[in-house]
Amino acid sequence: MPKKCIVILLDGIGDRSYARYGNRTPLQAAETPNLDRLSTLGCNGLYHAGKLGQPLPSELAHFTMFGYEQDAFPGRGALEALGADIPLEPDDVAVLAHFVHLKNEEGRLKLGYDRMCGDNNEIETYCKTVAEYEVDDVTIRFHPTKRMFGVVTLHGEVAPCFTDSNPMVDGRWLSDVVPLDSHRGDARCVRAAGALKKYLAWAYRQLEATEVNKIRERQGLPSINGIVTQRAGQLGSVQSFRERHGLTGLSIASGVMYRGLAHYLGMDFERAVDSGDHAFDISSRIRRAIDKFDDYDFIHVHTKAPDQAAHTKSPDAKRKVIEAIDTGLGMVIDELLADPELLVVVTADHSTPSCGDMIHSGEPVPMTFVGQGVRKDKVHYYDEIAVATGCLGYPRGDEFMHLVLNYLDRGRLKGIRDSASSQLFWPGDYRPFILPGEE
Numbered sequence: 001m002p003k004k005c006i007v008i009l010l011d012g013i014g015d016r017s018y019a020r021y022g023n024r025t026p027l028q029a030a031e032t033p034n035l036d037r038l039s040t041l042g043c044n045g046l047y048h049a050g051k052l053g054q055p056l057p058s059e060l061a062h063f064t065m066f067g068y069e070q071d072a073f074p075g076r077g078a079l080e081a082l083g084a085d086i087p088l089e090p091d092d093v094a095v096l097a098h099f100v101h102l103k104n105e106e107g108r109l110k111l112g113y114d115r116m117c118g119d120n121n122e123i124e125t126y127c128k129t130v131a132e133y134e135v136d137d138v139t140i141r142f143h144p145t146k147r148m149f150g151v152v153t154l155h156g157e158v159a160p161c162f163t164d165s166n167p168m169v170d171g172r173w174l175s176d177v178v179p180l181d182s183h184r185g186d187a188r189c190v191r192a193a194g195a196l197k198k199y200l201a202w203a204y205r206q207l208e209a210t211e212v213n214k215i216r217e218r219q220g221l222p223s224i225n226g227i228v229t230q231r232a233g234q235l236g237s238v239q240s241f242r243e244r245h246g247l248t249g250l251s252i253a254s255g256v257m258y259r260g261l262a263h264y265l266g267m268d269f270e271r272a273v274d275s276g277d278h279a280f281d282i283s284s285r286i287r288r289a290i291d292k293f294d295d296y297d298f299i300h301v302h303t304k305a306p307d308q309a310a311h312t313k314s315p316d317a318k319r320k321v322i323e324a325i326d327t328g329l330g331m332v333i334d335e336l337l338a339d340p341e342l343l344v345v346v347t348a349d350h351s352t353p354s355c356g357d358m359i360h361s362g363e364p365v366p367m368t369f370v371g372q373g374v375r376k377d378k379v380h381y382y383d384e385i386a387v388a389t390g391c392l393g394y395p396r397g398d399e400f401m402h403l404v405l406n407y408l409d410r411g412r413l414k415g416i417r418d419s420a421s422s423q424l425f426w427p428g429d430y431r432p433f434i435l436p437g438e439e
């Protein structure tokens with residue numbers, strides 16, 4: 001039976017059907033002989049990390065796939081902070097933030113332009129201008145991460161259950177920063193929301209007054225005069241991936257958030273670079289993983305490329321990216337299939353539609369398992385429609401890790417209690433029975 005697992009995660013590969021493809025999806029329309037070969041060899045199904053129809057962000061979908069309940073999710077802001085090595089105490093709140101152009105219409109702020117790009121000198125000025133602010137016994141700091149993006153941290157008696165200010169679409173009003181209804185009575189959320197709102201108002205006035213913005217205005221450019229925020233989080237503590245599943249985990253990915261998530265779950269992380277050559281990127285990541293199986297039992301190999309292509313709202317761009325990934329897979333597929341101890345999984349975290357206004361969508365994604373002992377069905381194509389007839393069925397949420405442990409022969413017969421902590425694998429990390437007096 002397989003002893004180790006590689007999860008090749010094609011971010012956002014699921015999509016909708018388009019007339020230009022004869023009412024097929026970009027994945028159906030793409031030429032993917034290598035993905036199809038894996039489907040032919042394996043067990044296929046349609047997976048959703050949450051509830052059917054529910055669009056999930058990558059971070060929450062991954063957290064669930066790795067075997068954790070959504071309620072325990074620490075929030076993307078906290079994971080980005082962790083991934084970017086921003087100092088964060090366990091009780092601090094971290095919020096994603098970036099600079100934008102705001103319009104002030106009689107005191108109401110509207111998102112003017114989201115996709116702004118200042119030069120290095122301007123960005124340095126903006127970051128310095130809003131770097132630190134104190135109000136209501138809360139210290140607020142802006143930590144730059146990449147170009148116009150950063151993380152805002154709140155230090156004090158604070159909690160993260162409050163609204164985003166970022167409306168996400170140009171021309172929409174900014175949302176007020178208020179505690180969620182479910183946390184109106186929580187003084188820490190009330191304090192955090194109030195302090196962040198004051199900071200954002202202060203930042204707007206400070207940024208408006210900077211010399212670099214006055215120069216931009218003279219040049220006829222929109223000023224970069226505001227910060228919008230979203231997805232507040234707070235690090236709690238969580239059982240490590242190793243303790244929960246008995247597997248030593250590694251994540252190979254390019255995004256800072258994946259680094260934060262890996263660190264949060266006690267998995268190792270190796271940063272991959274997105275070169276633009278999607279075939280090279282995926283094949284080199286898989287090769288790196290193959291070389292690491294002496295040290296790890298579970299390796300997550302991630303590519304963001306299909307998701308990013310879908311966000312350009314071009315089904316053709318996505319189809320081409322999928323074909324390039326398939327070419328890359330073809331460079332390493334024989335090595336993957338040659339190892340009898342390896343369980344190969346190809347799947348995605350969510351669907352990302354190449355048309356329409358939604359950011360992600362709620363359709364399930366293809367999931368294929370290949371390995372010794374895995375039931376082989378009659379599916380021959382890796383796509384959203386063909387896999388639906390496979391014998392894996394429709395797994396959901398944390399069932400994914402149960403399936404992995406099952407195929408690795410490590411599944412725990414429910415009810416067996418060999419260790420005091422909650423462990424999904426068997427035999428667990430249990431204490432040996434030592435006769436009293438002999439310890």
Ligand SMILES: [Zn+2]
Pocket residue numbers: 011012057058059307349350
């Ligand atoms: Zn994703």
